Amino acid sequence: MRIALFATCIVDAMYPATAQATVKILERLGHQVVFPSGQACCGQMHVNSGYLKEAVPVVANHVAAFDTDDYDAAVAPSGSCVASVKHQHPMVARSCGDAALEARATAVGSKTYELSELLVDVLGVTDAGAQLGSYFPHRVTYHPSCHGMRLLKLGDRQSRLLTTVQGIDLAELPEADQCCGFGGTFSMKNADVSSAMLADKTANIAVTGASLCTGGDASCLMHIGGGLSRQGSTVKTLHLAEILASTMAEPASVTGEVRVTTGKATR
Amino acid sequence: MSTFLGMPALPVYGTGNLHAAESFPKAAHRELGNAQLRANLGHATHTIRDKRLQVVSELPDWEQLRDAGSAIKESVMARLPELLEQFEANFTARGGVIHWARDADEANQVVAGLIRDTGETEVVKVKSMATQEIGLNEYLEEQGIAAYETDLAELIVQLDHDKPSHILVPAIHKNRSQVRDIFLREMEGVDPELTDEPARLAAAARAHLRRKFLTAKVAVSGANFALADSGTLAVVESEGNGRMCLTLPETLITVMGVEKLLPTWQDLEVFMQLLPRSSTGERMNPYTSLWTGVTEGDGPRNVHLVLLDNGRSAALADEMGRSALHCIRCSACMNVCPVYERTGGHAYGSTYPGPIGAILSPLMTGIQAEENSSLPYASSLCGACYDACPVKINIPDILVHLRSVDVDSKRGTKKIPTQMDVGMKAASWALSSGKRLGLLEKGLPLGRLAAGPDKKITKLPGIAAGWTQSRDIPAPPAQSFRDWWAKEKDGRK
Numbered sequence: 053m054r055i056a057l058f059a060t061c062i063v064d065a066m067y068p069a070t071a072q073a074t075v076k077i078l079e080r081l082g083h084q085v086v087f088p089s090g091q092a093c094c095g096q097m098h099v100n101s102g103y104l105k106e107a108v109p110v111v112a113n114h115v116a117a118f119d120t121d122d123y124d125a126a127v128a129p130s131g132s133c134v135a136s137v138k139h140q141h142p143m144v145a146r147s148c149g150d151a152a153l154e155a156r157a158t159a160v161g162s163k164t165y166e167l168s169e170l171l172v173d174v175l176g177v178t179d180a181g182a183q184l185g186s187y188f189p190h191r192v193t194y195h196p197s198c199h200g201m202r203l204l205k206l207g208d209r210q211s212r213l214l215t216t217v218q219g220i221d222l223a224e225l226p227e228a229d230q231c232c233g234f235g236g237t238f239s240m241k242n243a244d245v246s247s248a249m250l251a252d253k254t255a256n257i258a259v260t261g262a263s264l265c266t267g268g269d270a271s272c273l274m275h276i277g278g279g280l281s282r283q284g285s286t287v288k289t290l291h292l293a294e295i296l297a298s299t300m301a302e303p304a305s306v307t308g309e310v311r312v313t314t315g316k317a318t319r
Numbered sequence: 320m321s322t323f324l325g326m327p328a329l330p331v332y333g334t335g336n337l338h339a340a341e342s343f344p345k346a347a348h349r350e351l352g353n354a355q356l357r358a359n360l361g362h363a364t365h366t367i368r369d370k371r372l373q374v375v376s377e378l379p380d381w382e383q384l385r386d387a388g389s390a391i392k393e394s395v396m397a398r399l400p401e402l403l404e405q406f407e408a409n410f411t412a413r414g415g416v417i418h419w420a421r422d423a424d425e426a427n428q429v430v431a432g433l434i435r436d437t438g439e440t441e442v443v444k445v446k447s448m449a450t451q452e453i454g455l456n457e458y459l460e461e462q463g464i465a466a467y468e469t470d471l472a473e474l475i476v477q478l479d480h481d482k483p484s485h486i487l488v489p490a491i492h493k494n495r496s497q498v499r500d501i502f503l504r505e506m507e508g509v510d511p512e513l514t515d516e517p518a519r520l521a522a523a524a525r526a527h528l529r530r531k532f533l534t535a536k537v538a539v540s541g542a543n544f545a546l547a548d549s550g551t552l553a554v555v556e557s558e559g560n561g562r563m564c565l566t567l568p569e570t571l572i573t574v575m576g577v578e579k580l581l582p583t584w585q586d587l588e589v590f591m592q593l594l595p596r597s598s599t600g601e602r603m604n605p606y607t608s609l610w611t612g613v614t615e616g617d618g619p620r621n622v623h624l625v626l627l628d629n630g631r632s633a634a635l636a637d638e639m640g641r642s643a644l645h646c647i648r649c650s651a652c653m654n655v656c657p658v659y660e661r662t663g664g665h666a667y668g669s670t671y672p673g674p675i676g677a678i679l680s681p682l683m684t685g686i687q688a689e690e691n692s693s694l695p696y697a698s699s700l701c702g703a704c705y706d707a708c709p710v711k712i713n714i715p716d717i718l719v720h721l722r723s724v725d726v727d728s729k730r731g732t733k734k735i736p737t738q739m740d741v742g743m744k745a746a747s748w749a750l751s752s753g754k755r756l757g758l759l760e761k762g763l764p765l766g767r768l769a770a771g772p773d774k775k776i777t778k779l780p781g782i783a784a785g786w787t788q789s790r791d792i793p794a795p796p797a798q799s800f801r802d803w804w805a806k807e808k809d810g811r812k
């Protein structure tokens with residue numbers, strides 16, 4: 053398959069390793085990855101903050117970049133950005149009365165997948181260890197992000213993939229389905245409430261004894277990681293794509309010191 | 320939309336206890352400092368949340384029930400004028416009297432007038448959100464009429480001169496020993512040896528309430544449902560105090576929002592499954608009282624209904640927000656809301672707290688109502704409320720819609736644009752072109768410089784300062800993905 057990568061703005065600028073890992077995984081499965089260079093951002097921040105007018109050019113840009121027959125499916129390593137492309141783009145187009153844009157946005161949305169969705173539903177990955185060579189000998193806990201869980205209904209696709217990584221010691225996160233408190237500009241507009249939610253999330257992570265917290269959304273991980281860093285915790289965050297891309301020969305690089313725990317195979 | 324009885328050309332916005340007196344972030348800051356409140360709330364919401372999940376999972380057709388509830392409510396909103404007329408005709412034919420009230424003031428005056436006509440100065444009350452909304456108790460007090468709440472939690476709040484903080488469990492923010500202290504302090508003739516054992520507390524309240532039930536000649540209630548095809552009203556409650564109020568007094572005055580209508584008796588079946596499971600986590604509701612006008616030799620002799628608009632027609636006129644009127648006040652959304660769980664209901668400033676309050680209050684008062692414009696931002700948009708709502712109100716989408724209404728209403732009215740306005744404009748320019756974003760990313764090494772040797776940014780200026788209040792930002796990478804791709808992949812070809 054020819055797969056277009058939507059890197060998302062946060063990953064592109066702040067977490068390039070996550071996008072590189074996504075490319076690696078797809079290429080390892082024998083697919084060709086293209087990167088539409090006109091892409092920038094899904095516009096979710098603008099929409100969710102109420103700046104619909106300002107969201108229009110951002111959405112139009114995304115649609116222009118991805119509205120081609122040059123690929124079979126588009127993928128992003130971010131549930132919330134995919135949810136935005138699927139659910140918000142047609143709505144933004146409608147809000148400015150652009151029926152043509154709405155139709156194109158809907159078409160782009162129908163071809164866009166979140167990474168685990170593409171891997172499980174389209175590419176038939178059921179065993180990351182066997183099919184991708186994924187190997188990650190650490191104690192890891194997993195935070196399912198709200199948009200993936202509730203808007204995209206990803207179910208257990210992400211955690212199922214994680215459990216099939218060789219050597220991983222996956223610790224269940226208490227109250228996993230609770231929001232981490234990021235919410236885009238919510239974390240600034242309602243910084244106090246957001247911080248209180250984050251404090252509960254990081255406390256739950258500490259309980260697991262994991263050295264890493266993973267998930268499918270770079271923005272949530274940046275939020276959780278930022279809180280852990282401020283609290284002086286040694287626990288790091290790492291995107292799911294990087295764990296899946298990690299192999300015995302080419303282990304994921306985690307910045308800072310990671311407490312290496314004796315991994316046990318979970319199968 | 321079509322107009323309905325008594326509806327003026329312009330929307331009438333709601334008055335009364337719908338307005339936040341301070342912005343949500345400010346109120347939240349204060350409430351977050353209350354450790355006792357957070358502990359009480361955390362415990363209570365988690366207990367009821369788990370109970371709800373348990374009983375909901377027992378029903379194989381829960382999703383279909385939600386769809387049915389949503390569809391019925393949608394049809395009600397589409398033909399509200401017609402249903403209201405049908406209801407009025409049936410209710411009146413059975414001996415009831417209907418009064419229409421445009422806003423809180425009108426409703427209060429009608430109720431006070433009806434009580435005055437009876438010559439009474441005391442009334443018993445069934446817990447009611449509508450009368451909270453219009454501030455009836457306070458109004459009656461000014462008129463020299465004492466209103467006694469008979470719902471246990473409502474009684475606790477009233478005795479403590481406090482405000483409810485949850486629509487179903489108004490005293491959710493108080494624990495048992497706090498309740499005992501309130502009873503000892505405020506309840507006439509209470510046993511001074513009272514302990515905080517739930518059974519003892521309930522017995523004290525029971526003795527107190529019984530005196531009121533047996534002497535009151537007038538009762539005031541709300542209603543959960545009104546059935547258009549028969550002119551019937553329904554109250555759903557758990558303690559039986561409601562039934563006492565609804566059957567013993569001579570005069571019964573009900574105040575109900577116009578959106579509570581259901582087309583037929585049969586529709587009630589859907590909601591009697593949805594409501595108790597969603598609200599108290601019970602399979603069946605303990606006390607369901609239904610009454611149709613006046614019945615010879617049984618129950619109240621004079622039955623009145625005040626049909627309340629108070630901003631509902633304004634909400635109905637908002638195509639995106641309209642479905643907020645589907646709400647059956649079950650409170651499931653607040654019990655799962657991470658924001659409500661930490662701030663409690665008082666932070667929302669309105670009778671309606673939590674996720675539904677964050678949309679309903681500004682819809683009913685208009686987004687221009689100063690501090691209410693902060694309510695739609697009181698959510699991380701995690702979507703837990705939408706998942707829990709038995710009538711499938713898409714609260715996150717309405718929140719986003721109201722944010723855009725707020726932003727648009729302020730466009731061009733400000734002399735100096737806010738930091739957010741400026742930031743969003745700039746970001747829109749930068750993020751609507753791959754080229755421009757790519758150019759900006761060339762500046763990433765600067766961010767590394769700012770981050771310093773420990774590779775993190777710990778302080779940001781302006782509105783972004785909220786972020787660094789409790790979180791660091793990692794140093795940006797040396798190279799963006801875009802640049803890496805251009806060099807490694809495109810260059811290779």
Ligand code: SF4
Binds near residue numbers: 649675704
């Ligand atoms: S919005 Fe839905 S969940 Fe919330 S109180 Fe109303 S009916 Fe219940």
